[in-house]
Amino acid sequence: MTAPQYGRCLAGIVRREALRWLNQRGRFVSALVRPLVWLAIFAAGFHFVLGVSIIPPYETYIPYEVYIAPGLLAMIQLFNGMQSSLSMVYDREMGSMKTLMISPFPRWFLLVAKLLAGVAVSVVQAYIFLAIAWFWEIEPPISGYLAVLPALILAGLMLGALGLVLSSFIRQLENFAGVMNFVIFPMFFTSSALYPLWRVEEASPMIYWLSEINPFTHATELIRFALYDRFNALSALVVTAYLVVFVALAVWGYDPGRGLMARRAGAE
Amino acid sequence: MARERVAAACGAANEARAEAPPLVVEGLSHAFGARQALSDVSLRVGAGDFTVLLGLNGAGKTTLFALITRLYHSRNGAIRVFGHDLQKDAQAALRRMGVVFQQATLDLDLTIEQNLFYHAALHGMPHGEARRRIGEELARVGLDARRRERVRLLSGGQRRRVELARALIHNPSLLLLDEPTVGLDMASRQFLLDHVRGLCANQGLGVLWATHLIDEAGPDARIVILHQGRVRAAGTRDEILARAGETTLKAAFDRIIADGAATAGGNPS
Numbered sequence: 001m002t003a004p005q006y007g008r009c010l011a012g013i014v015r016r017e018a019l020r021w022l023n024q025r026g027r028f029v030s031a032l033v034r035p036l037v038w039l040a041i042f043a044a045g046f047h048f049v050l051g052v053s054i055i056p057p058y059e060t061y062i063p064y065e066v067y068i069a070p071g072l073l074a075m076i077q078l079f080n081g082m083q084s085s086l087s088m089v090y091d092r093e094m095g096s097m098k099t100l101m102i103s104p105f106p107r108w109f110l111l112v113a114k115l116l117a118g119v120a121v122s123v124v125q126a127y128i129f130l131a132i133a134w135f136w137e138i139e140p141p142i143s144g145y146l147a148v149l150p151a152l153i154l155a156g157l158m159l160g161a162l163g164l165v166l167s168s169f170i171r172q173l174e175n176f177a178g179v180m181n182f183v184i185f186p187m188f189f190t191s192s193a194l195y196p197l198w199r200v201e202e203a204s205p206m207i208y209w210l211s212e213i214n215p216f217t218h219a220t221e222l223i224r225f226a227l228y229d230r231f232n233a234l235s236a237l238v239v240t241a242y243l244v245v246f247v248a249l250a251v252w253g254y255d256p257g258r259g260l261m262a263r264r265a266g267a268e
Numbered sequence: 269m270a271r272e273r274v275a276a277a278c279g280a281a282n283e284a285r286a287e288a289p290p291l292v293v294e295g296l297s298h299a300f301g302a303r304q305a306l307s308d309v310s311l312r313v314g315a316g317d318f319t320v321l322l323g324l325n326g327a328g329k330t331t332l333f334a335l336i337t338r339l340y341h342s343r344n345g346a347i348r349v350f351g352h353d354l355q356k357d358a359q360a361a362l363r364r365m366g367v368v369f370q371q372a373t374l375d376l377d378l379t380i381e382q383n384l385f386y387h388a389a390l391h392g393m394p395h396g397e398a399r400r401r402i403g404e405e406l407a408r409v410g411l412d413a414r415r416r417e418r419v420r421l422l423s424g425g426q427r428r429r430v431e432l433a434r435a436l437i438h439n440p441s442l443l444l445l446d447e448p449t450v451g452l453d454m455a456s457r458q459f460l461l462d463h464v465r466g467l468c469a470n471q472g473l474g475v476l477w478a479t480h481l482i483d484e485a486g487p488d489a490r491i492v493i494l495h496q497g498r499v500r501a502a503g504t505r506d507e508i509l510a511r512a513g514e515t516t517l518k519a520a521f522d523r524i525i526a527d528g529a530a531t532a533g534g535n536p537s
Contacts, residue, residue, distance in 0.1 A: 102338065105392070
């Protein structure tokens with residue numbers, strides 16, 4: 001296989017993911033409405049309850065809406081990663097995962113291409129959210145809109161890879177409810193998305209440490225800093241490390257000989 | 269000199285490969301935990317052969333297809349596609365293979381054309397060539413005029429035709445079909461059978477057609493009878509009838525799967 005052939009394969013997989021996203025109106029709308037509900041209702045309600053002191057990357061006191069916006073961007077990507085996990089389960093049940101897997105390209109490439117396709121969709125969603133959030137006075141510097149792009153890509157890849165790993169474990173479509181309860185909610189709530197970690201540390205050191213090792217915390221902080229033109233090296237490092245681990249696990253999970261596919265097939 | 273020797277050796281290997289049959293399965297066994305799904309399965313599909321893999325539900329046909337398409341692999345036995353070992357050179361093997369799975373694999377929310385372009389991309393085909401091949405294959409299955417319709421709007425038989433067209437877009441030389449006629453009406457079933465037999469006769473395509481419907485094995489078919497994960501008999505229709513001492517394929521099939529002794533004569537040619 002030549003480089004242009006790899007390029008065409010990647011483009012085809014991204015195009016299909018985009019078409020599916022556009023065709024599934026419910027997914028399209030809920031992906032936008034969900035973070036806006038948090039912003040418009042939850043953040044408005046907590047506006048006067050929670051005060052956020054000056055912490056990096058902010059240089060002044062900020063309204064609560066401004067604080068949770070990066071966490072909501074990460075949430076868009078978390079849901080998208082899990083939804084691409086759902087789509088893998090759905091794909092597998094519908095059999096179209098087989099279509100992907102019998103492509104003559106190496107399996108690791110097909111999985112990474114699928115991952116990139118999911119990230120492309122999530123980045124578009126994130127920018128649409130940022131455009132709407134501007135009306136809630138979430139107004140990062142113009143350069144921040146550009147600087148956040150690599151952060152969104154890296155965080156999206158990591159959360160998408162986590163989705164891929166989960167999809168290789170999930171046997172049935174219904175189990176997505178379990179993913180919501182045991183992955184999405186715990187990851188979201190034990191992170192810095194809704195409240196600064198120094199506040200969590202005062203309340204519960206254990207939850208603080210869970211939050212510190214939570215990949216979602218670092219995805220959120222990476223995005224938060226990038227949005228205000230700052231680079232959070234620790235978060236970038238942690239997100240990258242989790243990305244490597246999750247991709248390795250996903251490739252292992254979809255390996256025809258060693259992974260879970262063969263064992264799962266036997267159980268069907 | 270050394271380079272010439274290597275080139276000569278490569279040339280000889282390529283020549284041997286060019287003559288290698290589309291599909292050779294040798295001594296293939298596969299277990300899911302304690303359950304043995306396939307035991308020592310061997311079969312061969314030659315160029316232009318319409319080979320029917322005949323077996324009841326649960327015989328191991330789908331497992332065999334999953335192994336041949338590398339959805340998972342077995343450590344026991346070998347699968348070669350045009351001489352390419354599936355475990356060592358999967359890319360070369362998969363490039364020449366077209367597959368119609370038992371399960372529906374089209375994306376219902378996309379149009380026929382979008383589904384086929386996706387498949388073409390998975391084989392790295394340039395857009396222009398993909399467009400031409402999609403037109404050709406859809407015309408052959410009588411659906412060219414509906415290429416922009418969503419798959420959801422098609423009947424079961426039409427969806428199967430699209431899947432067949434899709435499996436052929438990248439010009440494979442080996443076509444695998446796993447129970448392709450399940451749930452289809454008589455007309456759609458006959459269309460698929462005639463179309464695929466025509467591909468064998470006119471284009472020299474090697475075909476492995478898995479089914480539990482005995483009448484799909486026509487007089488010209490090579491037949492492999494799979495039962496409880498083992499090849500019980502293989503050969504032409506006449507050879508199978510002679511081996512079972514019966515006059516109809518249905519009776520021969522019933523006798524062979526009922527008669528454990530028939531397994532001794534089950535080595536494929």
